[in-house]
Amino acid sequence: LIRQFALTIHRRQLHDKAHPRILITGGCGQLGVPLAKRLRQLYGTENVVLSDIVRPSDELLRQGTYRYADVMDVKQVQELLVNNQIDWLIHLSALLSAVGERDVPLAMKLNIEGTHNILELARKYKCRLFIPSTIGAFGPESPRNPTPDFCIQRPRTIYGVSKVHAELLGEYFFHRYGVDFRCLRFPGIISADTKPGGGTTDYAIEIFHEALKAGAYKCYLRGNTRLPMMWIDDCIQSIVDIMEAPDSKLKQRTYNVSAMSFTPDELTKAIQKYKPNFKISYQPDDRQKIADSWPEVFDDHNAREHWKWNPKVDLDGLVQRMFEYLEKHKN
Numbered sequence: 001l002i003r004q005f006a007l008t009i010h011r012r013q014l015h016d017k018a019h020p021r022i023l024i025t026g027g028c029g030q031l032g033v034p035l036a037k038r039l040r041q042l043y044g045t046e047n048v049v050l051s052d053i054v055r056p057s058d059e060l061l062r063q064g065t066y067r068y069a070d071v072m073d074v075k076q077v078q079e080l081l082v083n084n085q086i087d088w089l090i091h092l093s094a095l096l097s098a099v100g101e102r103d104v105p106l107a108m109k110l111n112i113e114g115t116h117n118i119l120e121l122a123r124k125y126k127c128r129l130f131i132p133s134t135i136g137a138f139g140p141e142s143p144r145n146p147t148p149d150f151c152i153q154r155p156r157t158i159y160g161v162s163k164v165h166a167e168l169l170g171e172y173f174f175h176r177y178g179v180d181f182r183c184l185r186f187p188g189i190i191s192a193d194t195k196p197g198g199g200t201t202d203y204a205i206e207i208f209h210e211a212l213k214a215g216a217y218k219c220y221l222r223g224n225t226r227l228p229m230m231w232i233d234d235c236i237q238s239i240v241d242i243m244e245a246p247d248s249k250l251k252q253r254t255y256n257v258s259a260m261s262f263t264p265d266e267l268t269k270a271i272q273k274y275k276p277n278f279k280i281s282y283q284p285d286d287r288q289k290i291a292d293s294w295p296e297v298f299d300d301h302n303a304r305e306h307w308k309w310n311p312k313v314d315l316d317g318l319v320q321r322m323f324e325y326l327e328k329h330k331n
């Protein structure tokens with residue numbers, strides 16, 4: 001019996017080492033849902049807790065543990081961390097670029113104060129911490145084509161300012177307290193099954209829905225606005241890769257990652273290969289100014305060299321995947 005007990009403990013220790021216990025904040029958005037799915041496949045359903053402040057769908061509840069947690073309430077997140085013996089904290093709660101400009105006080109509260117709470121908890125409970133950053137962390141003074149990891153940033157949106165703040169504070173906590181902070185700057189992420197929440201790059205998703213519904217799309221950016229983009233599966237893989245990377249491979253704590261860059265005109269041509277009658281028109285709004293201050297082409301060679309970042313999907317692959325999914329799920 002004692003031997004059996006010792007074996008069980010030993011197995012549990014092995015299990016714990018092989019499978020981190022993970023908490024995702026802001027998990028009901030575009031990244032959280034597919035990320036939780038992938039992490040549960042890799043590390044076991046029971047090891048991933050998804051949290052957010054919204055009411056989850058029945059489907060999401062079926063997929064695994066969901067808990068209400070507001071990152072503005074330290075105690076709530078703390079309780080989740082403690083009760084679930086969390087090793088990895090993935091902090092996705094944030095207002096994106098376009099919605100952030102519409103409610104700056106809320107963006108400051110959520111993106112800045114929320115991040116302070118999370119950093120402090122990661123320090124206290126020695127969690128590995130992932131916070132996504134963005135192409136929006138750069139500004140008009142940054143080199144735009146290509147944009148390297150290290151250069152002038154000075155973004156002009158509250159979203160960008162809060163993300164530079166998160167990058168710098170995360171790196172400070174790493175150097176000062178040894179917090180295992182890891183951060184990727186993402187381009188526009190394109191997905192078919194989950195919708196984005198108020199970004200400047202959203203056009204590149206809306207365009208597919210409108211192409212199927214109306215055969216036409218009115219784009220809020222000019223046709224020649226080039227922005228870096230990535231298919232959702234590559235994005236999810238990049239998070240897994242950076243979280244699994246041994247310390248020795250990480251020569252810096254914040255990395256650019258990208259997969260492709262295109263303009264609305266180029267995306268339209270790629271869509272017209274599938275829908276020859278698809279028409280686009282342009283009516284730029286406030287988001288044009290934001291896009292004009294962002295990178296056109298993202299230089300991610302450090303990520304490719306240091307931890308072998310290797311995206312799989314290009315523009316044609318992305319268009320094919322979007323239509324395949326949307327055609328299959330149209331009702």
Ligand code: AKB
Pocket residue numbers: 096097098133134135136159186187188189196198199200201202
């Ligand atoms: C946005 O457009 O705000 C986001 C981003 C690029 O971070 N998709």
